[in-house]
Amino acid sequence: MTNSTNLSLIYLDSNATTPVHPAAAQAVMSTMTQTFGNPSSSHITGIRAKDIMEKTRNAGKKLLGIDKGQLIFTSGATEGIQTAILSALVEAKKSLTPNKQYYLLYGATEHKAVPNSLHHWNQILGINAEIKAIPVDHQGKLDLNFIAEHAADSLMICTMAVNNETGVYQDLTALETTIRTTNPHVYWMVDCVQVLGKRNLNIENTSIDYAPFSGHKLYAPKGIGFVYVRSSAPFTPFIAGGGQESGQRSGTENLPGIASLKAIFDILNGDSAHQFSNHSQLQGYRLQIIKALKEAFGDIVLNHSLENTVPTTINFAIPGFSSKEIMDLFDAANIRVSSGSACSSKVTRSFVLDAMGLPAWQSESAIRMSFGPMFNQDDCDQACERIISAAKALKESCLVVSNEINETPLDGLVELRSGNNCCWVYADKQTKTAVVIDPVHELIQRIVNLVNCQGLTLKAVLDTHGHADHESSRNEIAKALGMSTATCHLGWPTDTDCIEMLGQTYSSITIGNHNLVKVPTAGHTADSVSYLLTQKFNGEYQSSMCHFAFCGDTILMGSLGRTNFETSSSAEMYASLRLLNQLVDEQSLICASHDYYNEFATTIALERGRNQLLNSVLSNSIDLDTFCEQKSVLDSHLNDEQGQEIQCGAYVEVDAALKIREYDKDSLARLLKDDQNIKLVDIREPHEYALQRSSNVELNVPMTRLVQFINERSKQKQDKYVLVCRSGSRSLVVAQALGRLGFENVGHLKGGYALGL
Template sequence: MKNTSPLSQIYLDANATTPVLPQAAAAAVNSMKVLFGNPSSSHITGLKAKDLMEQTRANARKVIGADTGNVIFTSGATEGIQTAIISALVEAKKSLDSDKQYSLLYGATEHKAVPESLKHWNQILGINADIKAIPVDGMGNLDKQFIEQEAPSALMICTMAVNNETGVYQDLLALEQVIRHANKHIFWMVDCVQALGKTPLNLAETTIDYAPFSGHKLYAPKGIGFVYIRQSAPFTPIIAGGGQESGLRSGTENLPGMAAINVIFEMLLNEQDSVFASLDTLRGYQTQLVNTLNTAFPEVVYNHSVENSVPTTINFAISGFSSKEIMDLFDAANIRVSSGSACSSKVTRSFVLDAMGLPAWQSESAIRLSFGPAITQTEVDQACQRITSAAKALTHSCMILDNGEIDEKQPLNGLVQLRFGSNCTWVYADQQSKQAFIIDPLPELNDRLDTLLQCQQLELVAVIDTHGHADHQSGRTFLADKHLPTQQTDALGWPQACLQHSQLQYIEIGHQWLVKVATPGHTDDSMTLLLCSPFKDKNDIKQQCQFAFCGDTVLMGSLGRTNFDSSSATDMFSSLKLIHSLIGSDTLICASHDYNNEFTTHLSAECQRNPLLRNTLNGQLDVYEFEKLKADLDSHLCDQTGSEIMCGALTDSQLAGQAIVEYNHQSLNYALANDEVTLIDIREPHEYALQHTEDSSENVPLTRLVQFIQQQQQQKHRKWVLVCRSGSRSFVAAQAMHRLGFDNVAHLKGGYALSS
């Protein structure tokens, strides 16, 4: 299997790291081949190496405006931060007053390396100062009044020159006036990593004590950086040994790294011989990209202002789309961007944007597009063309509208699962009748749901909540007002003009019935909606039922909580037995929440890992025992709530992952050639359309995985191999299928990302 996308990579994640410039790489190689001597050696080879090191140091001084003070080479910014913090705190500790409480200040939008280092060394050195975050306003500017109030009792203050997520820069001169007016003796560190080459620096003319820098953010190799230390600032070496760097930082010097970063310095100092664009040119590139985003995505919102940010960073969000969806879309177009900071993993929202007070959806949907000063007009033009193409691909799968031109849209038929965070919305469309219903609509998805209905030319039959939600608002009113303005319903959206059979109410969608079943317990208004083929009586439902929308009554890995004011464990006991009698053990359950990326479940799978449910359905528990055990289960919620109201208690033992067979590209190619393996590409249609492959894979978007699972209930022993962009989605999808009895499901580790 080979990825045959003809598109070259457009790299727009320079704030995370940059490629090494060919000139810098050549200098590093030359230093390893020719100038390979140890700068501490006194022979000619060593002297030449030392001369290169001192040339690099001299150029570093010129670039940052530091004709005085020390410039010490480091392994990168993190080491520079440690150097600054240790030096400041060791000195501060000498004059502490035991009767006074001190503080350490840092900007709320600082890189995590700063507050984590402050916490670490504050504890190790036994200073025990209060560590306080300096608030920022909606523009990302530090609160100067807070600094005025807190700086007099602070030992150290840490700020940034340029923020790594938003590109917002601080007015260092204005900050200096505030800081030094409040406390002339406070030690001041400024993280200058993102400032190098993007904004002028003249550090010697300031009272900044420490300023760390990193080479790999500006086309030098990883592993080389430097730290500026003001002439009068205290210094404590953090690495002792052979006395290199005049005893300031021991260890054999990284000469190849210095040779490489020296090339960068020379380009910054000699504009005529540089591949770096001017700041005005970079601002023009930023404007071109912003204009393209505005045209391609009319719902785009920017998370910072151009007025106080460097020209090489654009941080934006697109209403109705998560950051991962946009990253996957751009990746399919071979554009590399990131969601917030690339220095941390498994981050679902941006703490930087949270600190700026931006709405939660912007923080959760943030995309950082960043480029370096060596970017070219050709690359910017290509990026704009691909952004436009990516947006058009979204129209094919009806995620955005394209002037009402819907003739070539991919038709939707069956069930779609849309998510925002852990919340689930379910859409069912019947292509033949052009009808649809929506269950548990989320307000964050209103625009996407509205677009989907319009794009697919679907008639909305009903929009229903399975219960009154305690953890979020419903989007039902918006959709009902727009698409069903005259429909009379109850409080949850169930139509009054419904039909009745076997004492059950139902509505028709195409040739299917959506049946309402009252199942109180989680809340007193909870109901279960069953999508079935027409049935003769209640005993016939389980044979005809395809999906059971249980809301929060049955969750993947748990049962809905019953400790709300409107809850009743007694009622839930009866409701669980009723649901089981109607749908049996293998009907797919579509819950309102998916806390662990499991997509769907059925009672058979839940009973295997949930003793409370199993013993309830097999009759081993009476209602009183159920109530007691359910209260114990709900007691686990106190440790899980955080900022989100959890609707069911989950335990690690219940959610143990399954061992999934993993293919690499070599073993998968062998299996495709010699075995009966079916390849399933689970990327979304717009990704699939943007990046074709030579294989004969079937496209089953992850949003339609539940529909696929239902259709393949009789094919559980078939050999499936799931594949996506990076292997992360295919892995969780394979786990979900395996848990539901698909015993030959596997996935491609590393996905298409490792295929080229």
């Protein structure tokens, strides 16, 4: 299977790791095939190996200005951090005063390896010092006053030379003055992993006691690093054994890795035919990329200053986009970036940006682009060109403003998400009309872009109830689109039709060949309503005519909406559930306003099977008083901790994860060859699909259109589908959702495009 696009790789994640420099790779290969001796061996091959190791050590000392201090080879920065902390704390423990409060200080934006290691060795050694984070300001600079206040009673202070997420560098001279003025003898470690090739560092002119470095951050292989130890600093071997490295770090030395460091040291020292870009050139590249980002996305927000950061890092956010959306876009365009730190694959808020006091949306939307000193003008030009072309693909999803109407008309239901909040847009392509249900502030621009991109006329912007966790955005959307704001309850238009359903009259608006019917369903709140999208009917209404039921928080996936708000009523919810059961078919899709477990939609039949309380109401096996008692018990399970998101319903029962068929590249190829009925479905968004896809993919069903797809294929649940996405994560979630809703032959491609579809 091959991709329809064959874009060259644009790698902009060098703060996570770098490719191996050709000179370093050559040094590795030479030591593996020719000078492969054990440096501890006394024969000629061993002597030659030892010579490589010592020449590398001398080159490193030359680079860092080391005369008396030690340079010890390690497996990487984490080992260097352990070595430094263990050495300092073992020595500090010898002179502790009983019952005195001691501190271990570290920068609040420090790599997690540092505080985690401090906690570990503090506990293992029984020191029981208080571990405190040194605050930073909005530019990421450490609070010198805080250090001065606590340094006198501190056993160790850990800071960073350059931050891995933002590129912020610290003023080591000011830090040293503050630390040594207050406590000349406290042990000071500086994480120097991101400094080489970006900042000058004459380490022996400072009073830094320990400084760990990592090879793979600057074009050497993974698994090699080194740590500087000041001549007067205490030292305890972290790895004991055969006595290598003069007993300071046992274990047979990683000679190929050490030789690769020599190649990098020589370039930095000016002792090589190879050269790196200088500081001025790197600054120019960063400015050029920022200009391209602004051209591509319009309004971008830098999460750091350009004045106190190294020129190889850009940390930014794009209003209206999550970090995952931008990462998915760039991955499809074969651009590699990161969301904050790459030491955890989970995309989440950046603790670094949180510590700097940046707004939550910037922390949640942060993208890090980073390159190294090997980056050149040609690399920069290609990166900028690709960034701009990737952003143009966003018009496929109507995520950016365009002067042209999208050529693919929207027809049916679209789900937009902001966290656990679900917003629903239903559009009819024939009449070019649409409605929006349960909008949230974070999605305003996305909704406006979608409407304008598709050339739609909004008939209404509606809420299902007055939400407790956010303000309605309907008036802002109406204003942005030039709509009339003269509406009645929850945005419902004043000029509507009346429609009779099962002997009752309801208000209705027409959208193409469908009616959107407003049904009062109080309970979760006093003003709660449900909107039923039904096919047009002239005669008697039947519940099977209802395609989608937008029930707000009355019926949630795996739960019922809470009824312990001030305006809630369990008794009214009891009646509303029974009413919905009459108007909504058991297989009609229920579209809630919150989705806490990535289930997308549900049905009354599915909910009856796992929610005994709901089933009891609908089967008439429980009276009103008993329901209210049991509903109170259910609501007591809600988790409403201060500062946490308000939960609109307590989950009744967590389903056992469905077992989904998983395929790898080879097994999927065999399956497609043997079974012609398999449909390969790409579930990424249209802009990703436009940039990268397999020739074997028959359908693009974005997650935003999944509920519409489920409705359209409700009579074809026996069909065989294999779902694909970028990495296999989304395809697994969607496969489980489809399986839960009765699709019997669904599998997914583990690893997705990342592993070679």
